[in-house]
Amino acid sequence: MINWEKTAFVFPGQGSQVVGMGKDLAEAYSIARETFENADDILGISLSTLCFEGPEESLNDTINTQPALYVTGIATLRALQQEVPEAVPAFVAGHSLGELTALTAAGALAFEDGVRLVRERGRLMKAAGEQNPGAMAALLGLDTEAVLEVCEKASQQTGGVLVLANDNCPGQIVISGENTAIDAG
Known part of the structure; x- marks a missing residue:
């Protein structure tokens, strides 16, 4: 039995992305699929297709990587909590970008705002890298x-x-x- 009062969820940062991430989850859990669809609508692109099918080069572009990891993290959390409603961690943390996923998991940042924020973060980081x-x-x-x-x-x-x-x-x-x-x- 898991003691949720002593459990932490840690969300990954950029570099952990892989083509196919979230696909099995979205196929198995409607809440995960809806999470990806919601992000697709917010961003005006098919982030779900990019996560599930690639191409890898596009997924690895920081402007896409950041929302892809954020959405996959929240979709995973939502699917887990749908299956195990008591799966509410005592602590959340994240590595770099994962900190924003952790904020959403903690209820401090709305999912929709988080999607927009990580997309803008990715855009700014890409522009900074091109400039310098x-x-x-x-x-x-x-x-x-x-x-x-x-x-x-x-x-x-x-x-x-x-x-x-x-x-x-x-x-x-x-x-x-x-x-x-x-x-x-």
């Missing part, structure tokens, strides 16, 4: 001090920006910056 091209890289096996040292040296060497972006867990740190600085790092 850069990259991210995961570094494995280094501690924070070593990564900060690498970033500082690469920034000084190239005159470009290179920063610690995510300290995901011990031994996995993500750096972000201008392409020349990433290459030098």
Whole structure:
């Protein structure tokens, strides 16, 4: 028996998307299908087709990835709660974009507003990336001090920006910056 008073739901961030996500769920649960259809109507595009069938390149475009992950997360939550009404977690959390899914799961952000918000977030992130091209890289096996040292040296060497972006867990740190600085790092 699950103790829901000690349960947390954690929602994923960008990078966890895969073509086909949500398809089985939408076929099996009407509430999940309705969640995708509602998002399709709000966005004026067939996000459901993009999630279920791709193409992968379009799904991986941040302007689409962000609403796709958000909607899939909420559709999953709704299907679970339809099947198990007592499945109300004590805590919710999310990684990056997943924080917005968590806010909706907690009742702090309306689904419709969340769909619009994540689409705009994706649009702005895409525009920022086009205006200031850069990259991210995961570094494995280094501690924070070593990564900060690498970033500082690469920034000084190239005159470009290179920063610690995510300290995901011990031994996995993500750096972000201008392409020349990433290459030098």
